[in-house]
Amino acid sequence: MADSRYPEAKFSAAAGAKAPAIRCVDVTLRVKKKTVLDGVSFEIPAGSLAGLLGPNGAGKSSLMRILTGMFPPDSGRAELFCAPAGPERLGVLSFLPDRGQLPPYLGAGEWLRLAAGLYPDWSEARMEELVVKLDVDPAQRIGSMSRGQEARLQLLTCLSRQAPIIVLDEPFAGVDMVSRESIAQAVVGELADGERTFLIATHDIREMENLFDRIVLIGEGRMLGCHDVDQLRASGRSVESCYRDVFA
Numbered sequence: 001m002a003d004s005r006y007p008e009a010k011f012s013a014a015a016g017a018k019a020p021a022i023r024c025v026d027v028t029l030r031v032k033k034k035t036v037l038d039g040v041s042f043e044i045p046a047g048s049l050a051g052l053l054g055p056n057g058a059g060k061s062s063l064m065r066i067l068t069g070m071f072p073p074d075s076g077r078a079e080l081f082c083a084p085a086g087p088e089r090l091g092v093l094s095f096l097p098d099r100g101q102l103p104p105y106l107g108a109g110e111w112l113r114l115a116a117g118l119y120p121d122w123s124e125a126r127m128e129e130l131v132v133k134l135d136v137d138p139a140q141r142i143g144s145m146s147r148g149q150e151a152r153l154q155l156l157t158c159l160s161r162q163a164p165i166i167v168l169d170e171p172f173a174g175v176d177m178v179s180r181e182s183i184a185q186a187v188v189g190e191l192a193d194g195e196r197t198f199l200i201a202t203h204d205i206r207e208m209e210n211l212f213d214r215i216v217l218i219g220e221g222r223m224l225g226c227h228d229v230d231q232l233r234a235s236g237r238s239v240e241s242c243y244r245d246v247f248a
């Protein structure tokens, strides 16, 4: 069932599995005279778990920031549930930025209590479950955390919200290899229930390969493909082989 607090999500779910939760139409962005995104168009159907893949500097983070409404594109449209992305739409989207920083002087538990007050869609039950799964110590001061430990706390913060769209920019940066695999399966895989829509930018293709049902490939600011993963597999290809074909 779509969450009744988000009429657009309900509308989208009612419209069928193919209703786009995220749509970009000819999105172009220039930063300091450089074209960072050049006519990017794709759709992510509601309920998908999509990977946004591409090499360093491809434009993935820039595209995600446009989707969160941090800044508008120079031209084209970015839409969430068929309405323009923008700061006023942050209620439908939970975002984990690639270079986010949590207040170093707080303990993890103190931060989570603060976040619970900040977000109206915070789920205390999910937060408690994720504290265990992500192995976060509520007593640990954020400033004393390793990069991987802080990344877990950031992921926990993002996933404790019940927003219908979840956008994660490099959620596993700094997390060790074995933990990346288990977090991908036990946390992201479990939350991808066919209702929420995930867009995840990652270089950890092997760990995420089995979870994606769609991939968007972007290189030097241009769209280089948007594939249904089942169709890729039916043609004898994997996400990794597709990535190598495009970028190697």
Ligand SMILES: Nc1ncnc2c1ncn2[C@@H]1O[C@H](COP(=O)(O)OP(=O)(O)OP(=O)(O)O)[C@@H](O)[C@H]1O
Residues within 6 Å of the ligand: 031, 032, 034, 036, 054, 055, 056, 057, 058, 059, 060, 061, 062, 063, 098
């Ligand atoms: N504030 C800025 N000033 C100048 N150039 C910028 C700025 N922000 C982004 N860029 C440029 O835009 C391009 C895309 O950057 P972006 O961070 O979106 O790429 P990315 O695909 O997320 O890369 P990565 O995988 O390394 O995180 C890069 O060439 C980057 O140098």
